Amino acid sequence: MTLRTISTLFPGELSTLLGGRGVRLHVPPFVIHIQSQIPVVSEGLGRLYADHICLDEEDSFADFHVAVLLKRRLFRPLCAFEMDGFQPFTPLAAGEAFAFLEWGMNWCVTSYCHTLITIHSAVLERDGRALILPAPPGSGKSTLCAALMLNGWRLLSDEMALLDPVTGFVTPSPRPVSLKNQSIEIIQRMAPHAVFGPVAHDTMKGTVAHMKVSQDSLARSHVAALPAWLVFPRYQAGSTTRPEAHPKPASLMQLAENSFNHHVHGRHGFDALARVVDRSDCYNLTYSQLPEAIDWFNHLPLPAA
Amino acid sequence: MHLVVWRCPRIEDFSLQNWSEGGVVFDDAEGHLHELTLAACDVFNLLLNQNSWTSLELANTLLGEEPSLTEVAQMDQLLMHFEAMNFVERVVV
Numbered sequence: 001m002t003l004r005t006i007s008t009l010f011p012g013e014l015s016t017l018l019g020g021r022g023v024r025l026h027v028p029p030f031v032i033h034i035q036s037q038i039p040v041v042s043e044g045l046g047r048l049y050a051d052h053i054c055l056d057e058e059d060s061f062a063d064f065h066v067a068v069l070l071k072r073r074l075f076r077p078l079c080a081f082e083m084d085g086f087q088p089f090t091p092l093a094a095g096e097a098f099a100f101l102e103w104g105m106n107w108c109v110t111s112y113c114h115t116l117i118t119i120h121s122a123v124l125e126r127d128g129r130a131l132i133l134p135a136p137p138g139s140g141k142s143t144l145c146a147a148l149m150l151n152g153w154r155l156l157s158d159e160m161a162l163l164d165p166v167t168g169f170v171t172p173s174p175r176p177v178s179l180k181n182q183s184i185e186i187i188q189r190m191a192p193h194a195v196f197g198p199v200a201h202d203t204m205k206g207t208v209a210h211m212k213v214s215q216d217s218l219a220r221s222h223v224a225a226l227p228a229w230l231v232f233p234r235y236q237a238g239s240t241t242r243p244e245a246h247p248k249p250a251s252l253m254q255l256a257e258n259s260f261n262h263h264v265h266g267r268h269g270f271d272a273l274a275r276v277v278d279r280s281d282c283y284n285l286t287y288s289q290l291p292e293a294i295d296w297f298n299h300l301p302l303p304a305a
Numbered sequence: 306m307h308l309v310v311w312r313c314p315r316i317e318d319f320s321l322q323n324w325s326e327g328g329v330v331f332d333d334a335e336g337h338l339h340e341l342t343l344a345a346c347d348v349f350n351l352l353l354n355q356n357s358w359t360s361l362e363l364a365n366t367l368l369g370e371e372p373s374l375t376e377v378a379q380m381d382q383l384l385m386h387f388e389a390m391n392f393v394e395r396v397v398v
Binding site: 247248249250252253256263266267270271274277278 | 324326327328329331333336340341
C-alpha cells in the first residue's frame with residue numbers, strides 16, 4: 001500500500017485529484033473517498049488535513065464515497081453534498097463547500113456507522129482516560145474542545161464519541177474542530193499559530209471555520225480510551241466556573257438523548273451507555289471564562305476505582 | 306373476596322440500571338428509557354424478580370415492617386403509574 005500525506009502531494013496535485021478520480025483520505029478509523037472541483041474544498045483539505053494519509057486508489061477500500069459538487073455557477077453559486085450519488089441535503093452557497101463536506105462526513109458516520117454507538121459530543125483524552133462532553137449546539141462544547149486540545153489534551157473528536165459497545169472504549173476520529181462566530185476569534189487569540197481553514201460566512205450556524213487537529217492527536221489516533229469523566233457544559237456569559245455533580249440517572253438519560261444510534265443496539269446499547277455512566281464521574285459545568293474552565297478540567301481527579 | 310396483585314408480564318423486555326440516587330429502566334420492546342426515583346427502582350426491581358405482589362407485600366418488603374395505610378396507598382399510586390407506563394399489569398384473584 002502506498003502511503004502519502006496530503007502535504008506531500010505535488011503542488012496542484014490535490015486539486016487535480018479531487019477534480020478527477022478523487023482522493024482516498026484516511027480519516028481514522030474510516031477511509032473516505034472525496035471528489036470536488038470546488039477550489040475551497042481543496043484549500044480546506046490542503047490546510048486542515050495536511051498530515052492525514054491519502055491512500056493509493058488500487059490498494060484501498062473506502063467506507064464512504066462523497067463529493068461536493070457545484071450546482072449553479074452564476075448568480076449565487078450553489079453546491080451540493082453527495083454520497084454514493086445520493087444528495088441528502090438541500091444545496092448551500094458555494095462558499096460553504098468545505099464546511100458542507102465536514103457536515104456531510106459527520107452525517108455519513110452517524111447515519112451508517114452502527115457497529116459503534118455514536119454520541120453527539122466532544123471527546124478528549126488525558127492520562128489514558130476519556131472526557132466526554134455531550135452537548136447541544138450553543139453550549140460552548142467546541143470552543144472548550146479546541147481550548148482543551150491547545151492545552152495538551154488529546155483530541156479524539158470534536159463532534160462525536162464512537163463508543164465500542166463491547167469493550168466500552170472510545171475510538172478516536174480526530175478531524176478539524178468546527179468553530180462558530182466569536183469562538184473563532186477567541187481561539188485564534190489563544191493560539192495565534194493554530195492553523196485554520198477557509199471561513200464560511202452567513203451559514204445557518206453563522207460564521208464557521210475549522211481548526212487543524214494537533215499532531216499528537218492524529219499520531220495517536222489508533223489509541224482508544226476508556227471514559228472517566230462525563231461533563232455537560234453550558235456557556236453562560238458572566239458566570240463563574242460552577243461545576244456540580246450530576247446525578248447518574250439524569251446523566252444516563254442525557255447521554256442517551258445525545259446518542260444517534262443506541263437504539264440500533266437495543267438492550268446492549270443501553271447497557272453500554274449505562275456502563276459509561278457507571279464508571280465515570282458526572283458533572284454539569286457552567287462557565288464563561290475559558291482559562292478557569294480549562295484549569296478545572298486539568299485538575300479533574302480520576303474516578304475512584 | 307377479591308385480591309389485587311401486580312405483576313410484570315414483560316420481564317424479559319426490561320433492563321434496569323440503578324444507583325444510590327435512583328435509576329433508569331430501558332424498555333427494549335418500545336425502545337424508550339425512563340428515569341426512576343430510588344424508591345421506584347427498588348419496587349420495580351422486586352417486580353422483576355418475583356412473579357406477583359400485592360401493594361401491601363411490596364410496601365412491607367421495602368420498609369421492613371408493617372406499612373401504614375398511607376404508605377400502602379402511596380405504593381398503589383406508584384403501581385398505577387407503572388401500569389400507565391405499561392410496565393406492570395394488575396390481576397384480580
